[in-house]
Amino acid sequence: MDSKNISFNDMPQMMAVMYDKLNELGDKVDRLMPTEKSEEPQWMNVAALIEYLPNHPAEQTVYGWTSARKIPFHKRGKSILFNKTEIDQWLSSGTYRKSQEEMEQEAMSFINSKRYGRR
Template sequence: MDEKTITFNDIPEAMNYLITKMNDLEEMIRTSAFQQPDQNDWFNLEELCDYLPDRPAKQTVYSWVNQKKIPYHKKGKKLQFLKCEIDEWLHTDELQQEIIANPVLQTNKKRRRS
């Protein structure tokens, strides 16, 4: 349906268009990533170590968990890591490292006036 001014005679067609679009959106939501994570979206400690680019030792990950540097979930005594949270954490960590490495990107530092 083209973007145009809707007249009284166009209302039935416009409603049909909106209903069709709403049904399409509902179907997309039903089949999209808004669903609960699958079992495959979770890592145990060993899987996480294999997934991370630096392949850290288990003890390193335990240290990150202890310092609350990495997103994690505890199920009983076992640690579990949600893949989407780890991906976001990796992306955020990369941005922080880039800011630290590039002083021009550091906006919190006060500039000296001459």
């Protein structure tokens, strides 16, 4: 069909062609757009958190962090849950690492407990 000489009788067929081309264009644009990330939070229990963290801390360590409020957590009844996004932010902030002062205090407590424990 010559695009310069479109008659009124050709309009339904031309509309169908335009509709198909528009759908093709829409599909191409959809493929170019990044997929939306799920807004639903991903929850982890203590065991899943231990596996997720790079240094795989002991369960007692995680409970210590929660009682000292050093790690972001949520309590639902008796369960302690961790939001993956909050944990990722916590990890990237570097607050999960002990400071030099904390390590020195811990070492001194250990030494003192051994010293006085032998008597």
